Amino acid sequence: MSAAAGSFGAGFAWAFRRDMRIAWRHPGETLLVIAFFIFVASLFPLGIGAEPELLRRIAPGVIWVCAVLAAFLSLPAMFATDYSDGSLEQMALSPHPMPGWVSGKILAHWVASGVPVIALSPLIGLQYGLTPDTLAVLAAALAIGTPVLSLLGAACTALALGARGGGVLLALLALPLFVPVLIFGAGAADAQASGLSPAPHLSLLGAGLIVAAVALPATVCLALRIALD
Amino acid sequence: MSHAFYLWMSYGATAIVLVAEIVLLRMRRAHAMKLVEEEKDLEAQD
Amino acid sequence: MNINWYYFASPTTFYRLAGRIAPWAFVLAVITGAAGLYLGLVVAPTDAQQGEVYRVIFIHVPAAWMSMFLYFVMACYGALSLTFNTRLGAMMARSLAPTGAMFTFVSLWTGSFWGRPTWGTYWVWDARLTSELVLLFLYFGFIALANAFEDPRRGDRASALLALIGLVNLPIIYFSVLWWNTLHQGSSVSLRGTSMHVTMLWGMLAMAFSFWMYSVGTAFTRVRAIILERERRTRWVRGLVAGAHS
DSSP states (O other): OOOOOOOHHHHHHHHHHHHHHHHHHOTHHHHHHHHHHHHHHHHHHHHHOOOHHHHHHHHHHHHHHHHHHHHHHTSHHHHHHHHHTTHHHHHHHSSSOHHHHHHHHHHHHHHHHHHHHHHHHHHHHHHTTOOHHHHHHHHHHHHHHHHHHHHHHHHHHHHTTTOTTHHHHHHHHHHHHHHHHHHHHHHHHHHHHHTSOOHHHHHHHHHHHHHHHHHHHHHHHHHHHHHHO | OOHHHHHHHHHHHHHHHHHHHHHHHHHHHHHHHHHHHHHHHHHHHO | OOOOTTGGGSHHHHHHHHHHHHHHHHHHHHHHHHHHHHIIIIISOOBTTTBTGGGGHHHHHHHHHHHHHHHHHHHHHHHHHHHHOOHHHHHHHHHHHHHHHHHHHHHHHHHHHHHHHHHSOSOOOOHHHHHHHHHHHHHHHHHHHHTSSSSHHHHHHHHHHHHHHHTTHHHHHHHHHHHSOOSSOOOSEETTEESSOHHHHHHHHHHHHHHHHHHHHHHHHHHHHHHHHHTTTSHHHHHHHHHHHO
16 A cells, blocks of 8 residues: 655644644643743842833843743653654654654644743733833744744754753753844844834844744754654 | 953963863873773773 | 775774874964964054053954854864765864864953953953854854764764754854944954054964964864774774784
8 A cells, every 4th residue: 555645734734733732631831831931030020129120121031031941941842752652753754744744843832832922921021011012022023033942942852852961951952042032032122122123133033033944844854863763 | 450461361261271172182092092902902802 | 087085084094194184283383373472472563552452362363263163164074974974074073173162262261351451341242242152052062962872973963963053153153243233343354454453463364373273183183082982893993002002
């Protein structure tokens, strides 16, 4: 029996639905991310003191650092379970082209970790006293930047699959790559708050997203092949 | 802090780091040689 | 004439070649380094604005150049090793990483001690400094990933891919002073000409060449050690040690 020719779209949809279903049935991971985001963002005013001017200034940076950490903490879940129980190998053997279902997994990761952060950022931003226009720019920056984090994170996770040194190694790989996204994302909101245009920052983030979306899924596939051989 | 301090800290640290790299490299080579000898002894025992 | 381009692609032949080149590379490094230091510390005039402390430039700029250049070469070797599945390409990439990390550290350290008297601060989170720091962590990540697996080949290939991903950081470092209004000064040396005093320029170039030769020396020495470690079960390696003992 000849295997039906797989397609990018079919593989993408399958992987996305599967990972979303898993996340839905085991909401612990996602809720942890959301809880972490809220707790940490709330800890800063407690630690630094609730001086409004100071909070307004640090808000974009703080929220972005929390977004980065939230993206980072949910990275291992992308491939680890599937790798250890062998389903990743099965998926690699499927007729669907690898970039397809890999992209589906990455999108699922973003929906579970990035979208909650984007949705909650206005609330946290209000807590820090940000003005509506800054909130909007911050949410936009997060919307463009968090998928980049998911894409970069996927590449790092795939490279480090099954390695000794676990979480620390992953941090060493992922966080330096996250830094430019953090800088431009927070910079966009800072610019808006200072009265300058956030357009350069947002454009760079957008360009980064395009390059990442085009180049990284194939890179992740190569990294997975290296891991599975 | 006089300017001499900054110059010494810069050139000095560079010198230290260069020497350290050479020393570590020699240690690595010695260790590699030792591994080869151990491998030879293992084979001689067979 | 048929050139066998793959002749030196085997660890066996490359081991001897590297062994012959490395000492000469070190000799050149010492000679040009001495010349560069002489030019930089004795001949070059005192700077009108910064006085003597500007002489850090003779270490700082060559080290920064090497930090980027070595990463680029390392990524190239990584690409070669992935494309052609050669062991030696990966071994060369591994040999370059520690030296590259060292020069990145030197660049950051000397830059910091130059910044304190001139800008008033040891550190600032501007584009160039931040991306150079990211480069240091990329080196560390490369080394860590390469050594994180039982199977060295897995480490070879994973780290090669990581090096390629991180390659995007190099243009950011290089063009950062052009793209953003940063505290770090723009480039005064380009292919078209320079605005600095001629002895300063030559001192810097001599030091850059010296660092380059030093890197060749260390990389070739290190790759020889790696070849010994990895190929220790082969006859030719065991023969080397026998030769050393007889």
